Amino acid sequence: MTELVTTVASLDQADQLLAAGADRLYLGEDYFGLRLPHSFERAELTQVVELAHQHGKKVTVAVNAIFHSDRIKKVAEYLRFLESINVDEISIGDPGAIYLLTKEQINLPYIYDASDLVTSSRQINFWAKHQASAAVLAREVPYEEMVPLAKVITIPVEVLVYGATVIHQSGRPLVTNYSNFVQEHLDQADRQRGLFISAPHHPETHYSIYEDINGTHIFANNDVDLMSVLPKLSELKLNRWKLDGLYADETKFVEIVKAFAKARDLMAQQALDDQQLAKLDEIVHDNQAPERGLDRGFFDIDPNEVK
Amino acid sequence: MQAIKVKHPEVLAPAGTPEKLRIAIDYGADAVYIGGDAYGLRSRAGNFSFDEMKEGAEYAHQHNAKVYVAANIVAHEQNLAGAGEFYRQVRDAGIDAVIVSDPSLIETAITEAPGLKVHLSTQASATNYETLNFWQNEGLERVVLAREVGIDEIKEIRQHTDVQIEAFVHGAMCIGYSGRCVLSNHLSLRDANRGGCAQNCRWKYDLFDIPDNGQKRELLGHGPDGKLEEFSMSAVDMSMIEHIPDLVEAGVDSLKIEGRMKTVHYVSTVANVYSKAVRSYCEDPENYQLDPAWVDELWKVAQRELSTGFYYGTPDENFQLFGKRRRMPRYAFVGEVLAYDEVTKQVTVQQRNNFGVGDTIEFYGPNFAHHTQKVTDLFDDKDQAIERAPHAMQIVHFTCDAPVKPGDFVRANEEK
Known part of the structure; x- marks a missing residue:
């Protein structure tokens, strides 16, 4: 029942992820999709799709960028390509791409993913009426809001159970602009450069920041880890779990996926107890990059605390 | 020879209060946008009750202007109840359109308040x-473009759609794609998409990496003045006053001014300038010239440096607030004209800020009327000569050489 969706950083890793228990691989190229561990060209992408299908597993391709006029023109052709290689689903965050699916009569299911913007059941059901197969729930929706929401949604929602949470996307090159102003020039501002910012008076904080062709992206202080509350998600039948390895080591990410797959399998056998859950969470922590923290994000926040 | 006229786009001004709504319209705005008690992003702006909306709409319609209500939050589960009733009341108050970004609220407005026109908010980042x-x-009448869209992109958009296009031309900017920023949620537990934005982008941050030894390595640099410069994401404000022809020719239907939280002084000044410029251009595009006085006027109410945002390319470091700030002209709003006597040349003014004999003050009114006057005498409401008018709302009169009109405003340069 529960579906594990994981990002992919390479064809090799795709193989390992499928063996580790991933049900659906999530990948794409930077020109059309946002914040991906690797930008897959078409030949590589096709290989991953074939591999996943050989294993009886599915592939979702990221088409969730905010498109300007130059790029929206190229979306229809890309969608037709994805249809031709039998991609199972795409993600969309710009309604213009949904409009194109209909206009061009392209037969591809889509999951609506607008990072922080999907926050209510009514909105999820709105996208359902527009043929969405699923929607990505904003990370700013606490558990207490998930409870009433889960009862009335008409399509599955995807919940981030592990990984980095984007909290800002700018169309400006924010690091480059800063770097151009100061005398000490930074030669790199991409994800591999590993830059962080910390909030005033909170030197212990570390928000990841990087630039790519989609602008500047900033991430939450800690990565999300919902291992300890998976039974609560399951109770609400929120059974599409996303693991995002954007900032994870390729090999360690596979270990993290294994831990979540194990939790899923034990839960299916009704054999998951607190002790096992704690052990599996330990695996997640052991494989987490040392400079990055883990927490449950907005999960435990009282909705009334948010102003 | 008759000048060739072009289609006159709407100048859309912010109105945080019923008073500002009337002033914006008096000062030339073709439309204003306001907030209701719920569903708006400016929870701290003076918001309108349904009765105030009705009065505002009546005033606007008498003056051939329109009123829109911004209801552009991104709703969570607990915000959904009552939305339909809210939109019905807005519609029944005679409001011309609602500005919405959340698809669930768009659907609610369309299905539960039939007849109410809907505009997509810039918060939805349509590009x-x-x-x-x-x-x-979906049935929307208009889309407010993302602030990231350039002039050439607008031209291309115009060729491929006939939905109305609204674009921001003046005021403060988000540094990120509007709606795609939850810095405030994560850093201040205040929801940026529900009116709580704490403007965390304008904070000063540390910038660093963590090399293999696990220790933080500072990467902050020094500005041209040699001072340590902290990392920031603070955008300068926008002003497109020098590019009105480009906007009109690109096919923008509505030129939007930011600032529902701003003062009467700001709203009257900015509405006055843009309506004057747009009218001048549309009446005679061939002979149109930018009046430097319009630019000067906008600087009098500017809070930050001004830029053209994304209209002519991706903004570089000069479009962000780094280093030493430009010195802003500081003008105080000192009063409102209540009456003028042509025979005695006495103007009666209701005071809003301290002024007095010896000060040079500036009258301004609709249609860009201006008069600069040195105050040589001053009398209170009992005709007693006084030196200063120190009390808020105090009624005074003094000699003014040129005729001014009731409703004109008075400002003074505080640096003199």
């Missing part, structure tokens, strides 16, 4: 024509 087509298909 291409297929997105505009999507929303037109």
Whole structure:
């Protein structure tokens, strides 16, 4: 029942992820999709799709960028390509791409993913009426809001159970602009450069920041880890779990996926107890990059605390 | 020879209060946007009750202007109840359109308040024509473009859709794609998409990496003045006053001014300048010239440096607030004209800020009327000579050499 969706950083890793228990691989190229561990060209992408299908597993391709006029023109052709290689689903965050699916009569299911913007059941059901197969729930929706929401949604929602949470996307090159102003020039501002910012008076904080062709992206202080509350998600039948390895080591990410797959399998056998859950969470922590923290994000926040 | 006229786009001004609504319209705005008690992003702006909306709409319609209500939050589960009733009341108050970004609220407005026109808020970050087509298909009358869209992109969008296009031309900017920023949620537990934005982008941050030894390594640099410069994401404000022809020719239907939280002084000044410039251009495009006085006027109410945002390319470091700030002209709003006597040349003014004999003050009114006057005498409401008018709302009169009109405003340069 529960579906594990994981990002992919390479064809090799795709193989390992499928063996580790991933049900659906999530990948794409930077020109059309946002914040991906690797930008897959078409030949590589096709290989991953074939591999996943050989294993009886599915592939979702990221088409969730905010498109300007130059790029929206190229979306229809890309969608037709994805249809031709039998991609199972795409993600969309710009309604213009949904409009194109209909206009061009392209037969591809889509999951609506607008990072922080999907926050209510009514909105999820709105996208359902527009043929969405699923929607990505904003990370700013606490558990207490998930409870009433889960009862009335008409399509599955995807919940981030592990990984980095984007909290800002700018169309400006924010690091480059800063770097151009100061005398000490930074030669790199991409994800591999590993830059962080910390909030005033909170030197212990570390928000990841990087630039790519989609602008500047900033991430939450800690990565999300919902291992300890998976039974609560399951109770609400929120059974599409996303693991995002954007900032994870390729090999360690596979270990993290294994831990979540194990939790899923034990839960299916009704054999998951607190002790096992704690052990599996330990695996997640052991494989987490040392400079990055883990927490449950907005999960435990009282909705009334948010102003 | 008759000048060739072009289609006159709407100048859309912010109105935080019923008073500002009337002033914006008096000062030339073709439309204003306001907030209701719920569903708006400016929870701290003076918001309108339904009765105030009705009065505002009546005033606007008498003056051939329109009123829109911004209801552009991104709703969570607990915000959904009552939305339909809210939109019905807005519609029944005679409001011309609601500005919405959350698809669930758009659907609610359309299905539960039939007849109410809906505009897509800039918070939805619409950046291409297929997105505009999507929303037109849903029944929307207008789309407010993302602030990231350039002039050439607008021209292209215009060719591929006939939904109305609204674009920001003046005021403060988000540094990120509007709606795609939850810095405030994560850093201040205040929801940026529900009116709580704490403007965390304008904070000063540390910038660093963590090399293999696990220790933080500072990467902050020094500005041209040699001082340590902290990392920031603070955008300068926008002003497109020097590019009105480009906006009109690109096919923008509504030129939007930011600032529902701003003062009467700001609203009257900015509405006055843009309506004057747009009218001048549309009446005679061939002979149009930018009046430097319009630019000067906007600087009098500027809070930050001004830029053209994304209209002519991706903003570089000069479009962000780094280093030493430019010195802003400081003007105080000192009063409102209540009456003028042509025979005695006495103007009666209701005071809003301290002024007095010896000060040079500036009268301004609708249609860009201006008069600079040195105050040589001053009398209170009992005709007693006084030196200063120190009390708020105090009624005074003094000699003014040129005729001014009731409703004109008075400002003074505080640096003199």
